[in-house]
Structure formats: C-alpha cells, structure tokens
Amino acid sequence: MLSNDEWWAAIDRLAETRGLTPSALARQAGLDATSFNKSKRRSIDGRPRWPSTESVAKVLSATGTSMEDFLGITRPLSIKVSLPLATGAHLTDARQFGSDGPVTGPGSVSLDIKIDASSFGTYALEVGNERQFAPRYAEGDILLLTPDTSARPGERVLAVLYSDDFIVGTVRRNAPGRVEIAPLDPALPVVRFARKAIRHMARIAWASQ
Secondary structure, eight states: OOOHHHHHHHHHHHHHHTTOOHHHHHHHTTSOTTTTOGGGGBOTTSOBOOOOHHHHHHHHHHHTOOHHHHHHHTSOOEEEEEEEEEEGGGGGOTTTEETTEESSOSEEEEEEEESOGGGOOSEEEEOOSOGGGTTTSOTTOEEEEEEOTTOOTTOEEEEEETTSOEEEEEEEEEOSSEEEEEESSTTSOOEEEEGGGEEEEEEEEEEOO
C-alpha cells in the first residue's frame, strides 16, 4: 500500500520521465492543469489529499504506462549508465549527427542517476551556449534523450532538421505530415514544419539539473 507522499511522488516522477511538468502531464491526460499542483495535495487544514482513481487512470492511459510500471516508479534504483555523449555543435553537422542520433562524439558520459529504468535515453547531450536551450537548460547540463518520432503534445523534445538547424521545445501537435513545437523561450512563436524536414526527433527523458 502506497502512502500519500508516494502516490504524489509517482505522479511527479512519471511527469519527469516524459519530460513534462506535473501541470503538462495533467493537461495531456485531459485534466485541469492545476490537478497535480502542490497546493492541491493538502487541504486548508493541512490534511493530505489523495489523487483520485480517475485522474491516475487517465494519466496512465495518456502516457501508455501500466499500473505495474507506475508503482515501480515510486522506488527508482540508483543506476550507473554509460552513454554516447554529443554536444550542441554536433546537432548541425549531418556527418556527426544522423537520423538515429550521434554518429560520432567526443566520447561517453557515466552518470549515476535515479530514474525509472524504462525511461533511459539512448544517448546523452551536453548543453552548450546554444540559444535553443535557453532559458530552461544551462550550459553544462546533461540531457538524456530517447529517439521518439511519436512524441505526444506536452512532451519536451529535441528536433534536428535537415536544414542543419534544431529546436528544443514542447510538442503542440504531432500529426503524420506536420509537427508543431513551442520553443523553450515563451517569447518565441510556435514553430511549424513538415515531418519530412526533420532528420531526427528525440524525447528529453531526464536532465541533470
């Protein structure tokens, strides 16, 4: 039997493994964006509030997560992983970054992380001073990415284009022929482009912040 804190922790970690905030996860599940806010987890008199069975079911359905995997998220293991490491400079060079991710890189990175095993990225990316990462990520941050062309609205992704440019942001729409991504900088407009313009797309599964 999970405690109140463990239920909320599982929701938070599920959001993290999808590159989402709890509010974005709630919206993806068709719930009110404030459903998982910290303020909703306690009543005015301080008593704990529990996530409803309906809200949990909707979140699991929206993310394609089984109850077994969801419950497993509450007790993540600390695991050391070694992954190929790319940098922002690689993203605009087709010789070093192809449709499957980094072709070559400066080496690998070893990380000791606590995260659901099913969300491990297949490669790591060290953030540089590229404008596309601001203001969410800072120079030196490490991101774990999982190639995923079917990323859902609300999920945070990296999209590398054949035009030797890239964008980091939140998926707004992902249709068979067209993709819309909102940049991390809220002052910038939503970017719309044909799917055939994308050389590589990956979901941000974890960040070292």
